[in-house]
Structure formats: C-alpha cells, structure tokens
Amino acid sequence: MTILVTGGAGFIGSNFVLDWLAGCDEPVVNIDKLTYAGNLENLASLQGDARHVFVKADIGDYDVVLDLLKNRHVRAVVNFAAESHVDRSIHGPEDFIQTNILGSFRLLEAVRCYWNGLADAEKQAFRLLHVSTDEVYGSLEKTDPPFSESNQYQPNSPYSASKAASDHLVRSYHHTYGLPVLTTNCSNNYGPYHFPEKLIPLCIQNALTGKALPIYGDGQQIRDWLYVKDHCSAIRRVLAEGQVGQVYNVGGWNEKANLDVVHTLCGMLDELQPRADGKPYAEQITYVTDRPGHDRRYAIDATKLERELGWKPAETFETGIRKTVQWYLEHQDWVNNVLSGDYQSWLDKNYAGRDA
Known part of the structure; x- marks a missing residue:
C-alpha cells in the first residue's frame, strides 16, 4: 500500500x-506544483530512495491525480497543497481561489472516483x-477561550476564506457521498524548511544579515x-486513529505575541551567534505599518485530540525554537538558495511603502 501526499x-x-x-x-x-514555496531541496536526503x-x-489536474491513485494503489491521501500566506493573498487573491477552492474540488472529485x-x-x-x-475561525479577543472544533467559521482574509471553503467542500463530500475524510486545523507552525517570508525564518535571516x-x-x-x-506526529495519529468525518484542532499550547517571539529569537541569536560588534540583535527591531485586516489573536484548544487520540506536543516553545534557530544556523546554504529566487522580489513588493 501507498499514501499520496499533496504539497509534499x-x-x-x-x-x-x-x-x-x-x-x-x-x-x-x-505531488507538488513547485510554485514559489515548493522546494525539492527540502527532500534532497530522499534522492535515490525508492520509497519516495x-x-x-497540480492537485487541480483531475486526470493526473486519478491515474496516480489507481496505478499506485493508494490507501490514503494527505492534502497539504495550498496557497498559504495571508500577505500574498492580499496582493493576489486569485491564486488562492484557484488552488485552495477549485484545486481542492478537483482533488476531491478524483479521490471520489477512485474510492468508488x-x-x-x-x-x-x-x-x-x-x-x-x-485562521478559518477568525480572530479572538484577549479574554476569549481558544478555538475549539465547534467554533463558527469567520475568515478575515482571502487566504483564510479560501481555506474555509475547502474545509466546507471536504465536509460536504463526506456527508453527501460518504467519502471517508478527516480534517485538521492547526496553529502557526515553525521549524526546519520554513519558507523565509514568515515571521520566524524572516527575522532569523534578517538578523544575521544586519x-x-x-x-x-x-x-x-x-x-x-x-x-x-x-504537527506531523499529530497528523499521523489522526490518519491512523481519527474518527471518519471528524475535525481535530492541532495546537502547541504556546500563545505568544509576535514581538515576544522576535525578542526570544534575538536573545537566542545573541547566545548562539553574536553580532560582530557585540550589540544585541534586538536593536534591529523596526515597527512597520500593519497589514490590512490583521487578526489580533489566534489560539487553539487541542483538548479533543489529546482526549480522544492521546496526542499532545512533545516540544515546548523554548525547546522547539532553539532547535529551529540551530537548524537555520547550520543550513545557511539552503537559506541562500531560497533567497536567490523569487522570494527576494516578493519581499521588495510586500515591504515597500510600509513606513517605519
């Protein structure tokens, strides 16, 4: 048997x-379309491995997906494929509609045909x-309880709206056609191979380059x-033991303000790779104009996943962020290869005109 991973x-x-x-x-x-954030270098260690x-x-290519499902005798599909950055969805929402809604629909149709x-x-x-x-759940006030699986959907960006639509499509294919689906809704991920437009890898690299x-x-x-x-361990658990048709929220139980995250990164870099002039990296922090419709707070209640499937995160924020910083310090070749591509023009576009 084989599993099919999209956006892998x-x-x-x-x-x-x-x-x-x-x-x-x-x-x-x-399967991966290899758009800007898809990077085969992430999988370089699997070169020559017959298991991969x-x-x-494109997940929207019905014929290709259906042929792979049939020819490879696939027993499970794990769908990561999505346009996923809020800022990019503000600048260019159509790509998000195409991939996250139409692409998900065509993937579901191919899977339904194969499954039948x-x-x-x-x-x-x-x-x-x-x-x-x-992000499909919207934004929380400081005193609100974290998002549970029963929270109403209230997406506030083209990205989250397109993901909400894909969630609804998945749900509908279970209730209408009986397709055996599972959905996970995760909080902000961080770690190795993170494309450096997101907060943590962006700040690590900007700090190191002054x-x-x-x-x-x-x-x-x-x-x-x-x-x-x-997050990966949670997905494996849900895939193996989750109840068909159910939604499981996956969180790290680590609520942090963005500014606190950046100060933590600066302190860790001060320890692991100090600036040549001996000054703290925190001196490089600059406040810029906020993005439109910026949600104030997200928080995940992952109680259901722990109660029903026995999963909880192995890493605290402190242990996970240290592993992440060390990975980026040890993999500057990977970072530099990414920075030499389309990413740099994106940075120029996104941050141009944001007054400090």
Missing part, C-alpha cells in the same frame, strides 16, 4: 514526508486527511506556536 515539497508537507519515511517503509507518492516518488503536478471503484474492504480502510488552519526586523503594528498580535514535527 512545501514547508509542512516536506517535513511530513521526511518524518513518515524515517518511521516506516510505506511508500509515498508526492515525486510527481510535479475500490472493493468494500478497501473503501472502509481508505482515508482522505485535509490539512487546514486555525537587516531590519519588521514588526507589524505594535507587535502584540498573539499566535499559538506549533513545532512542525509535532
């Missing part, structure tokens, strides 16, 4: 593929796990931070 060259997807093959010998068919089959393809053709026992065992985000550390608004936007390898 991206940040979370590649970490999942690497962790999966480190823990078992079940082969992975990996990479196919450059399976023998009864294989139909019972088959799973489609859809990976989503806490650039400003841009903080939106007052920096008091609160997020729950989840180490990516903990």
Whole structure:
C-alpha cells in the first residue's frame, strides 16, 4: 500500500514526508506544483530512495491525480497543497481561489472516483486527511477561550476564506457521498524548511544579515506556536486513529505575541551567534505599518485530540525554537538558495511603502 501526499515539497508537507519515511517503509507518492514555496531541496536526503516518488503536478489536474491513485494503489491521501500566506493573498487573491477552492474540488472529485471503484474492504480502510488552519475561525479577543472544533467559521482574509471553503467542500463530500475524510486545523507552525517570508525564518535571516526586523503594528498580535514535527506526529495519529468525518484542532499550547517571539529569537541569536560588534540583535527591531485586516489573536484548544487520540506536543516553545534557530544556523546554504529566487522580489513588493 501507498499514501499520496499533496504539497509534499512545501514547508509542512516536506517535513511530513521526511518524518513518515524515517518511521516506516510505506511508500509515498508526492505531488507538488513547485510554485514559489515548493522546494525539492527540502527532500534532497530522499534522492535515490525508492520509497519516495515525486510527481510535479497540480492537485487541480483531475486526470493526473486519478491515474496516480489507481496505478499506485493508494490507501490514503494527505492534502497539504495550498496557497498559504495571508500577505500574498492580499496582493493576489486569485491564486488562492484557484488552488485552495477549485484545486481542492478537483482533488476531491478524483479521490471520489477512485474510492468508488475500490472493493468494500478497501473503501472502509481508505482515508482522505485535509490539512487546514486555525485562521478559518477568525480572530479572538484577549479574554476569549481558544478555538475549539465547534467554533463558527469567520475568515478575515482571502487566504483564510479560501481555506474555509475547502474545509466546507471536504465536509460536504463526506456527508453527501460518504467519502471517508478527516480534517485538521492547526496553529502557526515553525521549524526546519520554513519558507523565509514568515515571521520566524524572516527575522532569523534578517538578523544575521544586519537587516531590519519588521514588526507589524505594535507587535502584540498573539499566535499559538506549533513545532512542525509535532504537527506531523499529530497528523499521523489522526490518519491512523481519527474518527471518519471528524475535525481535530492541532495546537502547541504556546500563545505568544509576535514581538515576544522576535525578542526570544534575538536573545537566542545573541547566545548562539553574536553580532560582530557585540550589540544585541534586538536593536534591529523596526515597527512597520500593519497589514490590512490583521487578526489580533489566534489560539487553539487541542483538548479533543489529546482526549480522544492521546496526542499532545512533545516540544515546548523554548525547546522547539532553539532547535529551529540551530537548524537555520547550520543550513545557511539552503537559506541562500531560497533567497536567490523569487522570494527576494516578493519581499521588495510586500515591504515597500510600509513606513517605519
């Protein structure tokens, strides 16, 4: 048997593929369109490994997906494929509609066709796990309880709205067609292979290169931070033991304001790789104009996942962030290869005109 992973060259997807093959010998068919954040260098350690089959393809290509499902005798699909950055969705929402809504629809149609053709026992065992985000729930006030699986959807950006739509499609295919689906909604991930447009890798690299550390608004936007390898272990648990049709929130139980995260990074870099002039990296912090519609707080209640499936994160924020900083310090070649591409032009576009 084989699992099919979509978006498996991206940040979370590649970490999942690497962790999966480190823990078992079940082969992975990996589909990725290789847009700006898809990076085969993330999977360089699997070169020549017969258990990993990479196919450059779009999840919206019905025929390609269906052929792979049939020819590889796939028992489960894990769907990471998505356009995933709020700022990018503000600048160019159409890509998010195409991938996150239309792409998810065509993926579901291919999976439904394949699933309908399976023998009864294989139909019972088959799973489609859809990976989503806490951003579909909207924004919380400081005193609000964290998001639970029963929270109303209130997306506030083109990104979160497109992911909410994909979640609803997945749910509908279970209730209408009986497709055996699972959905996970995760909090902010961080860790190795994170594309350096997001807060943590951006600030690590800007600090090391002497650039400003841009903080939106007052920096008091609160997020729950989840180490990516903990997220991968949660997905494996849900795929193996989750109840069909259910939603499971995945969080790290680590609520931090963005400014506090950046100060933690600066302090860790002061320790592990001090500036040549001996000054603290925190001197590079700069406040810039906030992005439109910036949600104030996200927080995940992962109680259901722990209660029903016995999962909880292995890393605290302190242990996970130290591993992350050390990884980036040890993998500057990977970072430099990413920075030499499309990412740099994106940075220029996103931060141009934001007054300090």
